[in-house]
Amino acid sequence: MRKPFRYLLYIMIGFLIYQVINSxxxxxxxxxxxxxxxxxxxxxxxxLMIVRVIKSRYDDKGEE
Known part of the structure; x- marks a missing residue:
């Protein structure tokens, strides 16, 4: 996922949480x-930590 899309996703999630809390x-x-x-x-x-560990293990196996 590219950075601009990721930040847009974070903003949208934050806005949704704000609307639910403030409704x-x-x-x-x-x-x-x-x-x-x-x-x-x-x-x-x-x-996120679990995904990072799984991704690093997958990347390490692909290099061998």
Whole structure:
């Protein structure tokens, strides 16, 4: 994925999260949203690390 497309995707995801939180239709409190976002950021970080490890293993096997 090229960088400009990646940044556009990040902005779109952030905008969607903002709309869900700020819509007023959710029964979530500020503290619940904060905890949910922290947990989701940790999960995304762990998933990115797993993908990086898998990709590096795949690239190492391709060079041999």
């Amino acid at each position: 007023g239709e959710t029964g979530l409190t500020h503290k619940e949203v904060k905890n949910t976002l922290v947990i989701s950021m940790i999960v995304v970080f762990v998933l």
